[in-house]
Amino acid sequence: MDDSPLSRQLVDAIRMLEAAGIIDYNGHCSIRLGEGRVLINTGSCQRARLGVEDLCIIDLEGRLIEGRANPPLECHLHCGIYRARPDAGAVVHAHPRWSTYLTMVGEPYRPVYAQGAILHPVPVLDTPDSINTREMADRLAGVLGPRPAALMKSHGAVTVGRDIVEAFVLASYLEENASRQYMALQIGTPYCFSEAEIARCRDKLWNPGLFRRTWDHYRAKLPPVPPAAGD
Ligand SMILES: [Zn+2]
Numbered sequence: 535m536d537d538s539p540l541s542r543q544l545v546d547a548i549r550m551l552e553a554a555g556i557i558d559y560n561g562h563c564s565i566r567l568g569e570g571r572v573l574i575n576t577g578s579c580q581r582a583r584l585g586v587e588d589l590c591i592i593d594l595e596g597r598l599i600e601g602r603a604n605p606p607l608e609c610h611l612h613c614g615i616y617r618a619r620p621d622a623g624a625v626v627h628a629h630p631r632w633s634t635y636l637t638m639v640g641e642p643y644r645p646v647y648a649q650g651a652i653l654h655p656v657p658v659l660d661t662p663d664s665i666n667t668r669e670m671a672d673r674l675a676g677v678l679g680p681r682p683a684a685l686m687k688s689h690g691a692v693t694v695g696r697d698i699v700e701a702f703v704l705a706s707y708l709e710e711n712a713s714r715q716y717m718a719l720q721i722g723t724p725y726c727f728s729e730a731e732i733a734r735c736r737d738k739l740w741n742p743g744l745f746r747r748t749w750d751h752y753r754a755k756l757p758p759v760p761p762a763a764g765d
Pocket of ligand 1: 608627628629664665689690
């Protein structure tokens with residue numbers, strides 16, 4: 535895969551999600567390239583030591599166009615959202631711990647801190663099944679609607695952005711909010727932001743400059759790429 539700025543940005547996003555404990559060995563992120571093409575990590579790659587050679591290009595039906603390995607089985611998730619959402623420029627799908635806990639017990643995502651409030655409300659797909667077919671992808675896209683994020687019951691989360699910076703930052707806000715909500719629930723009933731407070735948060739915080747600052751915060755913490763096993 536070309537060592538283009540978009541490829542490097544996608545690699546950084548996945549490595550940052552891995553370093554932050556948001557993505558696991560199965561998560562995947564993508565960028566829409568235009569002309570029905572999608573840049574995405576391969577299914578078998580090591581997320582923590584990802585390089586541009588671990589990316590591939592697929593079409594909007596999940597078929598491999600370019601790359602040395604296949605996309606993830608759940609690549610349909612990305613294709614379905616790009617088909618349904620012309621505004622979507624990037625998609626993050628992870629299986630993060632805290633937000634998934636909420637879905638396991640039917641606890642709704644509640645706006646408990648400012649950055650997390652801008653994503654509220656977050657719809658939930660009512661099945662843990664993988665998004666590995668066109669039908670499941672269309673179903674998830676229907677649940678997501680025009681929202682920036684959705685959760686999948688006992689499975690994971692998806693965020694959608696105009697670009698990968700936005701999709702990454704929203705994924706980090708989503709998981710941080712879920713973590714705070716979970717912790718607060720252990721000691722009491724968390725305070726939930728009012729509609730007016732949420733609106734003020736959105737006005738102030740839904741801002742490309744602030745998204746970039748959050749991205750830079752995580753990027754500055756990226757560890758060096760570790761050697762491969764056996765190196
Ligand atoms: Zn998944």
